[in-house]
Amino acid sequence: MTCSLQIEFIRSSQISPDDQQTIDRLDHLAFAGKVAEDDPNEWADSDWMVLGRIDGEIVTQLGLLKRKIRAGAVLLPVGGVGGVATHPAWQRRGLSTALLRAAAPFIQTELKVSFGLLNCANESQPFYARLGWKTVAAELWFMENKKRRLLQTPVMILPLSTHEWPQGEIDLGGLPW
């Protein structure tokens, strides 16, 4: 079913108003009812969107951003992956898998970082693990309205080089994604 999937990488600033509407609708649809009480009030904007279209319609998407974060004593840039969503009518056909597979070399060569990083629900970990993502923490720090907040969430990284992930507390230093 993925054979007719067209994958496009587009800077968020270059998305047309029509496509942005579709992206926002899909986001709301996919994440409806999934907001937890201690979730952040705001999420970081993506620098890039990865869009998957079938017959021209956006049916699956994810956002990418580059951020310098702190892990333990080390400051390092990561490729953030967020807003992974497939339209409910198109789920379980390998579409998100295809986007995540396509995103990995892009994160490595275009964002020029050694790690992807995402946070996800407990039940989504096996999905990302199948694609090479590894859980490195059960919480992360982020900044919201100038306040430092702790988010309890599986934190997963995608190693894109031979570098070891630094041990220690993870601080995104800004809004999470």
Ligand SMILES: CC(C)(COP(=O)(O)OP(=O)(O)OC[C@H]1O[C@@H](n2cnc3c(N)ncnc32)[C@H](O)[C@@H]1OP(=O)(O)O)[C@@H](O)C(=O)NCCC(=O)NCCS
């Ligand atoms: C999670 C999600 C993006 C998967 O998209 P998809 O295109 O169906 O993904 P694929 O077909 O490539 O892979 C399907 C796998 O996703 C995993 N998965 C994780 N969470 C899931 C969910 N809530 N519903 C369905 N599948 C889910 C399953 O392991 C499934 O594999 P299985 O069919 O062998 O059980 C999609 O279900 C979605 O949009 N969910 C709502 C938003 C969300 O939770 N996003 C993830 C944020 S971390």
